[in-house]
Amino acid sequence: MNDKILATLEFNKIKGQLTPYLASAAGQREVQSLTPATDLTTINHWLAETEDGADVLRLEGGIPLPSLADVTPQLKRLKVQASLNGTELAQIGQVLRASMAVQNFFDQLAEKKVQLRTITNSVGRLVTIPNITKRLLVAIDPDGRVTDEASSKLHGLRQLITQTEGEIRQALERYTRGKAAKHLSEPIITIRDDRYVIPVIAKYRNQFGGIVHDQSASGQTLYIEPASAMELNNRLRSAQIEERQEVRRVLAELSKLITPYRQEIGDNEKILGHLDFINAKAKLAAATKASLPIVNDQGEVYLRQARHPLIDPQQVVANDIILGKDYQAIVITGPNTGGKTITLKTLGTIQLMAQAGLFITANENSKVAVFDNIFADIGDEQSLEQNLSTFSGHMENVKQILESMTTKSLVLLDELGAGTDPKEGAALAMAILDQIGTIGAEVVVTTHYPELKVYGYDREQTINASMEFDQETLKPTYRLLLGIPGQSNGIAIARRLGLDRAVIQMAESLVEDDSQELNAMIGDLVEQRKEVREKNEALTKTLADSEAKNAELTQKLDRFNEQRDKLYEDARKKANHEVSQAKRKADQIIHHLRQLEMQQGRSVKEHELIDAQGALNALHQNPRLKHNSVLQRAKAKHDLHVGDAVLVKSYGQQGELMSKRGHHKWEVQLGILKLEIDEADLEKISKKQLQKQKDKAPKRMRVRTVQTRKTGARLDLRGHRYEQAQSELSDFIDHALLNNLPSVTIIHGKGTGALRKMTQEYLRSNRRVKSFSYASPSNGGDGATIVYFE
Template sequence: MLARTLKVLEYGKVKEQLEKHASSSLGKEKVQQLLPTTNFEEAVEWQEMTDEAATVLRLKGNVPLGGIYDVRPYAKRAKIGSVLSPHELLSITSTLYASRQIKKFIEDLLEEELDIPFLQAYSERLFLLIELERKINFCIGDNGEVLDGASEKLKSLRNQLKTLESRAREKLENIIRSTSMQKMLSDAIITIRNERFVIPVKQEYRASFGGMVHDQSASGATLFIEPQSVVDINNSLNETRLKERQEVERILAELSNQVAEEADSILENVVVLTEIDFMFAKGSYSQKIKASKPNLNNKGYIKLLKARHPLIPKDEVVPNDVELGRDFTSIVITGPNTGGKTVTLKLVGLFTLMAQSGLQLPVLDGSEMGVFDAVYADIGDEQSIEQSLSTFSSHMVNIVDILKKVDGNSLVLFDELGAGTDPQEGAALAISILDEVYRRGARVIATTHYPELKAYGYNRKGVINASVEFDVETLSPTYKLLIGVPGRSNAFEISKRLGLNHDVIENAKLHISAESNQVENMIASLEDNRRKAEKDLEEAEITRKDAEELHKELQRQIIEFNEKREKMFEKAEQKAAASIEKAKQEAEEIIRDLRKMQKQQYATIKDHELIEARKRLEGATPQLATNKQASVAKAATKQKLHPGDEVKVLSLDQKGHLIEQVGSGEWQVQIGIMKMKVKEKNLEYISRPKPVETKPLATIRGTDSHVKLELDLRGERYEDALLRVEKYIDDALLAGYPRVSIIHGKGTGALRKGVQEYVKNHRSIKKVRYGEASEGGTGVTIIELK
């Protein structure tokens, strides 16, 4: 991609936003190096990587990417034998810990069976250098100091230092506490000069002290003297300090050697962590701008749904739909200045660069982007005083360069094509340039003021007009792109709104040719028809959603009714079975009594009579639910099926209704929202609905709005809510609904209590109850109407 194109399309500003989402300096460096790829397979892979990162962020919220440092210089220096400082070693161990954390994080995701092929591949490349990490942490403290426990010798030397320092201070404190000595001291303190303990002595008492002078004050009135009594101790201190430094150097050298042994693994970890940080920076940026993954193609096809420019504030940006490259390959955008033509131009160009950089786009799902070999842009007024170039000349220099390179896999953006010269010649040049670029097969978007190019869009195959909408009432652009509608100048309307004399405006219209007037009137008609079509579409969408909700609610109620009916049948069968079982037991007892009486010769009852009585009792016992399908299927064979019958599909164990017979022994069955063909032998007859009088859908105050099956009162004032409940119940009664729901929420309970009291006393309400847990609980009141 040309550097000039990246600049005019403000690609660098997008990278600045992206850089803020990187967790480490390595990730930021990777962002700074980012450039769009022209390789289709690579662009697709980058998009999949970003989508994988965005998915993980959506599911987990964050990723453990803290503590990553650029330790490449340290690892390379260790390889050539340099001794690393404690802080450099800390950076290495922090990066090793980050590697371990991110590897564990990825392994946990894999255990959850998430599809993360890119992260899995990165995880397999990470080295766990736990021993080196542990060794550095054991020797180096959080503040970069070598710890006493790093070695036994270091611990011993530091204990010696503490002992010697204590002895030196004790001797000097005895001196400064001495009454005879206090008058000789400038201050009763112990200080350090040249790493030796000294005391401040007045100049005139120098001769009274033995020892060495190490320093004096700026005025010369105070000398910092090391008394002879602590000279030996200070000498021992210096020797011990030297040994300590040597031991620290030895420990750091040993750690550096261990780093050198693992330098290649550390460098590989840095590469992998950089890629992971960069990958999640793109995923995080996608979340920030509410972006989605575009479908990429190598056919030059662009389809953006509700595209929002990422550099315009969210509360100001106007979403637009843009399509290019299928039915038409060139778009000519006309309209007034400051209307958003250039923004649209930059939007398409910038989205192309972002998509080919692996960045998701702030568009709706289902959007598509072509992958181009080059994006050329001639945007902005680049008048050059130094080169003595006018606006027209500077544009021509860029256009000439573009025409030398453009081919069938290029995207070309022209802003104010042909501007800066004679309008007639400029329009002719613009048409010729567009024809040339179109002939080469490139995708083109051009903005212009020339009215001749409006006709160009109608007269050329593969070219379409577009404009940015202008609200004459507010005298301001709406920034909405209108594909297929050329722009109007709106000069007369704007002048009229601003108060220009009516006669002046009418006189001006006389100077406009009839053809121009016809074109303007045609454009005005197109705009009116478009607005009407959009309004009709919006109303149709609302009606469709209401119908879907009504359909779902009816389906839910039907399923619920069938389930309750089945439970009632089952309960009745169980009750009947229990009664019969009880009767059988009583009969057995009677028979036993009769046998007993027979043996005692109190009765002359024969055995065959007893057996016959028992058979009659057993015959009275019903066959209950042991083979329900078989019994119903048997009944179904005796029942001739008709369209509308309720049946059960045995293979699916689902209920449905017959629509029509589609062949010999085969029916079309409606199961919920699904229709399917089923063999008659696979059907059980259940019932045949009785013809009922249909009621028309209720209307509200003469409008065509259908009554919904629920009323939402949340957020309403108490009095207003009860008025709405009263009217809603009347509407539901007119609609013939058997049951409706009133959503009042739980809250403080005042609204809920008021609704309950009102509906319980309503003359047309048969039953009132709170919703089940699945229906909203006590936040919903369910009422059954008479």
């Protein structure tokens, strides 16, 4: 791609959008060097990497990468056998640790059967050096400090230093806390020249002896190392020197240890930077709601609801842009401020993004082409230094474009032919478009010239387009209208602004009738297009609603089929049981008949007895019952409506349906309790049965039920969110009442008091709660509440 198009379309700003999502210096370098490719295979590979990154982001929150510094200078120093300092070694250790962590992360993805396209090839090239990595991480802190565990000698020296410093402080505290403290300017212990000293008032110097290491600016305070601390300071100084020498030895040893792996470490840094770059592309795509484009090398572009990526998403207007299949040239006409230039930039910028391996700001299944170059003449090209007029500057650009473009190029021309006589400008614009068409490049051009409207209508593979204006307000809507030329609204705008009527009439008389008729025709086309678009949007919304309702009905049908099959099975079992009982009774009757025949000589033919028994046996039900009364009664039990009396099977209690909650749940009144119950747990009963239960129940009914779940006497709400805790408390109290528990304990903790306040407000509102109080101090105090039921 030529540098001019990258600057014109602000590709650096697109790359800048990736920066906040990068964690490594290598990733930053890769973004800085990013330019669009012109090879289909390369582009598809880059997009596949971005798609992998998007999948990892969706499934795992992204690739886990820490902040990684640039280790290239360190590796160059290792090449000349130099020793690295602690910070440099820590940065290399971070690269090695990140390499192991990333490899483990992708191994876990493989265990989860996550299928990726290309990114695993990069991960497979990472080289891990576990022993050296562990040695570095143990010996060097992330901030570059050499740890005590770097060597046993260093550990011992630092222990000696700590011990000696303690002894020195203990020796000097006799001066800061004893009688000698009054001779100090301050009762403190400080350090001068790496030796511990005390600040002595100058006139008492002789009472301390020792060595003077420094004095205050006024000369009134001397920093003296007393004689009693000199030997200890000497020992400390010696240990500190040995410690520094040992630190240098450790750093040299570690540097020598990693020197043979310079190439592997450098390669790992580049691979991690590339993964960081992929991660950033995926995160940018998620943030901008960008989608994966379909790439082709046939020159076809179909951007569905394309949006310029640098315009505020709340303000940008999306447009469909189609080019390359049915036509190779688009001529966008119409007045200024309508959005023509932004449309050109949107097409060009999205093409650059796709060819750079980025997801595009357009709807899914959008198509982009692979162009060998994109050329643009957009904006004011006037140059004072070169003494070029605006027209001359544009023509110089167009000249270079015509000389450089190929059949695989995309050309974007803004206000072609502007800046000169309108008739000459229009003629020149048409000639330029003919030349571009002859070469075979694809072109989108914007212009004011009405002559180009006719050109767009007459030329093959060329289509007119315009930016929509609201016919009532005459303000732009920034929507692209393909197939409709731009309308001249100058006189209409002047009339709306209140220009003198005589002036308006004079202007209209000077405009040719053909032009007025053309404007009227275009206005009518715009209105029809707007009406079609609005109807299409309404139909799209209706279709979406229908699909949602269809999905809901499908779900209900599946549930109905499940319930129906269960009812069939239950009815079949019940019917078979009844038939089995009838069969046994029939066998008894037949046996009795035989006994009668034997005893009394009554004549009952054997075949009649066998036929009767066979007919009774045939009453055994088929699994697919259609008109069985038992099945019909079973189905009737599950035809639920508000006000029906029902049996809650899991509780063994009878209640009344109050309202439907969601698709398959009902609010049921059980005595004074209202519970949300799944309809699969409900069975319709007659209201007489419910009334009998009410008549038998005392005025203050205690619910007796079969326990359906183990309800503990404690509920722990600590660590729960407010809404979750409120729901769990309500559910717990309901089940405690149904299980006839006399009291329960609610553990809400102390904390901010929000859970405690919510708990007590709920208990006050529940009529079945007799009283409540805080637990004893040994059982949680005011962090728990004991609840007693009536």
